[in-house]
Amino acid sequence: MTDISLRGRGQSAILANSIGEAIGALARPSRRSIGFAAASFAATAPTVLAAQLPGKSVLYYDQPAQDWQSEALPIGNGYSGAMIFGGPQHEHIQINAASLWTGDEHTVGTSQNLGDITLDFAHGAASQYRRQLDIATATHTVTYAADGIAYRRDAFASNPGRVMVFRFIADRRGAYTGDIRFADGHGAQNVLAGDTIVSAGALSNGLRYEARIRIVPQGGSLTAAGDHYHLDQVDSFLMIVGDGTDFADDRRTKWRGPDPHGAVNAAVSAAAQQSYQTLKKAQEKDYRSLFNRVEFHLGNTATEAASMPADQRLRRYSEGSLDPELEAFSFQYGRYLLISCSRPGGLPANLQGLWVNTNNPPWSGDFHSDINVQMNYWPAEVTNLSTCDLPFIDWVNSIREVRAEDTRDHFGASVRGWTVRCENNPFGASGYMWNTPGSAWYCQQLWQHYAFTGDKKYLRTTGYPIMKEVCEFWQDHLVTNAQGKLVTPDGWSPEHGDVEPGVSYDQEIVYDLFTNTIAATKALGVDTGFRETLSAMREKLLMPGIGKWGQLMEWAGDKDDPNDHHRHVSHLYAVYPGDWITSESTPDLAKAAAVSLAHRGDDSTGWAIAWRISLWARLRDGDHAYKLLRNYLRLASVATVNYDNGGGVYQNLLCAHPPFQIDGNFGSTAAIAEMLLQSHETYADPAAPDQGRYILDLLPSLPTAWQDGSVRGLCARGGFTVDLAWAQGRLTKVTLTSVTGTGCKLRFKGRTLTVNLKRGHKREVDVSRL
């Protein structure tokens, strides 16, 4: 056994600075050399925590988590993440590296669990227990008292630091005696190096990974005990966790980069040299720079609920109580999750974000192309997290070549462009049914990134080339039917019905693809001939019909069943996330879409409810959207696995398909934004004859339940950010900022006002004119 508690002077100075400072800050006044203030901390710890609580940004519980999917709480830095249980005597922290995937270019494989850290402490029974997640600071905190000692843990995942930091403090010296273990998800043996547990290995596909868990104790001793560490009467400690793999999103290097050891070791070592406060400051600065871009408030009606543990609060809400701030919280929670699992340079959010606790997760924890991976990115642009969109865009960019080869193998050697099947991995492999318009759906999101940001360089170098090649696929793939209409020969309404020609889902997405690509050629001033070809083809596309019960037809034939409650509503794509069936421009189709949607029902799986909220918001029925939001936010049954309905959220507010699937979290956040602001419609402007301008519809689907509120920082197409305040359903303040320097039309309840802003300018609009 190696005793590493005797440290050089330099190191103990760092420790004194870090944990000592931290606890000192927590428990002033007395801050001696190591900063403990035993008596005052004991007295103030619960108060200190409580003082942070009523925060609209906090989820809290008075019990530790027992169950991973429904109770543990997630943290993440975009590349690595953890689910924290918060047990006082037995802490369990399950960790992930987002790129830990089996499979290759031909086999989808699955995303994988990295492993489980456990800490067992020799405490007596805990009292005054509380754990919380504060999404304003992205910090998980546990406090409790045991044996007359007050304990506190804080945890966060640092994007700039590329580590996760766990701090354990107490109000009495020598409070921590126990064991720290790591169980590698693939059975690799731990190596104990100095004060670090190292676990490294390779998956069946050769992908190398490494996890490092470094313990930085203060006081007492840390000793290696076989495959784990033993703490003896340690005053407090930091646990710095780094992980990674050698995945690279580059086919030319066979999807591999350098061995993860170098980067993981460097990140953990660098973090261990910094004080807790310095690490926290850097993490918060980065996190707040994204999270604080949007604020959303819905009055102050729920103070009582806000002070309840989240499980009770959700139960109360599920039983019908009003809690608008919970609704606002769930909006922000989707943003928290996206910031935590989707950062530039990383992989896109998978079906569980990046939080996967088994090596056989539901649906492989993959990038599902027939709604799920797209839905993960619905909130990105509109909720001012454009940067979090980049992993999705980069992933699409990286898989083109593999997809083109596979597409040619299946659709014929002369077919240009590419498309996908339903199940997808980081290496471009695609499995299960062909989802022929899947790549065109990706392109819709590539176009939205431009529509919101106005970033022409991105459009020229990344967005447009992909859109163009996917159009080429459709130029080669569409066939002319007996009525002279262009149809997809092998259409499929996802997970619903047979493969047959002219399915509305395919037709609508291709229409959308051609429309956006035409707009892209105009924005870039390129490819006039190609544009004309696309325009001519678009005119010949079979459009969805209106059927015998007034419904928007899902298939080319009028065979929809009015009692069909299938979760997918793929034929409503053109309403949302598409943008060309609208009450204003295509009122008959919009009416038919509402008939279809009403018949499909209000109950479904988590993501399917989230989609329906956006659809009702686009169809201008705020109260129906709200009704579904309440369905979405009901407490889901824990053990259920259901493919058809039973969606909701677990007590940790993660979306229940069921089981846990994160798309509903993201889809519902996007849907709330859609209730407050829409910008998908355009108008002709002589100043922009080719492109048109966007109409910014303010509070287009405000439910009766949200008569008072405010939102700051939502984004609109055309490069605007919008701040709104309203009272009794009437706008009281509208502030507009233009990033790109273009004009727009504001619309509120049908009244419009044209506004022209210079690049970077901000203006408060005279609401009396709306």
Ligand code: FUC
């Ligand atoms: C689609 C959906 C399922 C599930 C799966 C991951 O296939 O139809 O409900 O969400 O993706």
